Amino acid sequence: MYTTDVGTTWAGTHTFGARRLYLPGSLSEAAEIVGSLDRVRAVGTRHSFNDIADGETMISLVQLEPDVQLDEQARTVSVCSGTRYGVLASWLHDRGWALRNMGSLPHISIGGATATGTHGSGDTNGILSTAVAGVQLINAEGEVLDFDRSHPEFAGIVPSLGALGIITRLTVDIEPTYEVRQDVFRDLPWEAVIGELDTVMAAGYSVSIFTVWDEPTASRVLVKSRLDVDAEVPTELFGAPAMHHGDPELAALGANRTVQGGIPGPWLERLPHFRVDANPSNGDEIQSEYFVDRRHGAAAMDALRGLASEIAPHLIASEIRSTAADNLWLSMAYERPSLAIHFTWLNRPDALTNLLPRIEKVLAPFDARPHWGKTFVAQADLMKTLYPRLPDFQALRNRMDPTGKFSNDYLRRVIGS
Structure with a gap:
């Protein structure tokens, strides 16, 4: 089955140029389709903000059943790559x-999140791909192959930008269920954000700082605490007071948010910012994000504040999160604990044409790595300096896809031919 109505990304920021989108009903049908094509790219739930999934032809596995397989002894679960995180959770x-x-x-698919290095937050939490224990994919010949952590190049196979094949299933680490509470602190002074960054980011299991950059405070700090791990929850944060459940300012943020204000609940209803049964984020938006070495996080934010007057007029919100270091070749947190600086922009692409190069120039001294699935201007020459294992990934890609079946303009632009 296929359609010629290929459409756009979820926020409408990119219109796909593919002539055909295949929607197989089974793994065997997907393998047959991939084997028969000269060029093909995988697309998931369309939550990227660039042309990473685009190509002459696309294939999507979102219509396949999740087919969840639980291994309690191994503490893993295997699931179809097109399944949304909310469904698996x-x-x-x-x-x-x-x-x-x-x-x-x-709302995002597990396969798409894995391929692009998508993440949550937390000093001790790696990007979502670090939980992947096994990958099944369809290679350029239409063969279904399985890889696990014993494979010597597994770290290059997990976040792979769709360049190695069509990921069909993923095996993911799991643990016993737990509860989380979200506490919101209002108006954290910038002096504390910059001067006490490590303490702020360690205030909970997962921490997010929200700002628009041109104000004297960060408007909100969202601290997610695990009830089975965190000994106590702060009542204030460097003078920033906690906002309680029922506070009109919290309600004004929107009904699509998960419950905040210190009310405990299941992990799946607190770790995400947005409810699975509601439209996520703003919707009509563009997103960018840059990872810097945690050691340089405060300096990078201080440098960005020098552009505050240019950033703020085009911004919906900016979110600052942390991730643990990992060994995944194309991870934005490869071999360095990182601070992720995210921008949710008003849908004004012309403004970003001039603004993003300015931001990337300011962040260049900190070797900022752009999020693969969001909007950025950096190209292959720079990426080669930011990712030490990129030559190894290119060699792996050339072996697994010698004819470039899974290549597209995006890959040629950001990692080279």
Whole structure:
């Protein structure tokens, strides 16, 4: 089955140029389709903000059944790559299990999040791909292959930008279910954000700082605490008071948010920022994000504040999060604990044409790595300096896809031919 009505990304920021989108009903059909094509790219729930999924032809596995397979002894779960995190999370919670971390949107597919290095937050939490214990994919010949952590190049196969094949299933680490509360602190002075960054980011299991950059305070700090891990929850944060459940300012943020204000609840209803049964984020938006070495996080934010007057007029909100270091070749947190500086922009692409190069120039001294699935201007020459294992990834890609079946303009632009 296929359609020629290929459409756009979820926020409408990119219109796909593919002539055809295949929607297979089974793994065997997907393998047959991939084997028969000269060029093909995978697309998931369309939550990227660039042309990473685009190509002459696309294939999507979002219509396949999740086919969840639980291995309690190994503490893993296997699931179809097109399954949304929210669907898997609900299935696991019903059986007493949980994921260690989730992104802000439970609406995204597990395969798409893995391929692009998508993440949540937390000093001790890696990007979502670090939980992946096994990958199944369809290679350029249409063969279904399985890889696990014993494979010597597994770290290059997990976040792979769709360049190695069509990911069909993922095996993910799990743990027993737990509860989380979200506490919101209002108006944290910038002096504390910059001067006490490590303490602020360590205030909970997962911490997010929200700002628009041109104000004397960060408007909100969202601290997510695990009830089975965190000994106590702060009542204030460097003078920033806690906002309580029922506060009109919290309600004004929107009914699509998960419950805040210190009310405990299941992990799957607190770790994401947005409810799975509601429209996520703003909707009509563009997103960018940059990862800097945690050691340089305060300096990078201080440098960005020098552009505050240019950033603020085009911004909906900016979110600052942390991630643990990992060994995944194309991870934005490869070999360095990182501070992730995120921008949710008004849908004004012409303004970003001039603004993003300015931001990337300011962040260049900190070796900022752009999020693969969001909007940025950096190209392959720079990426080669930011990712030490990029030559190894290119060699792996050339072996697994010698004819460039899974290549597209995006890959040629950001990692080279």
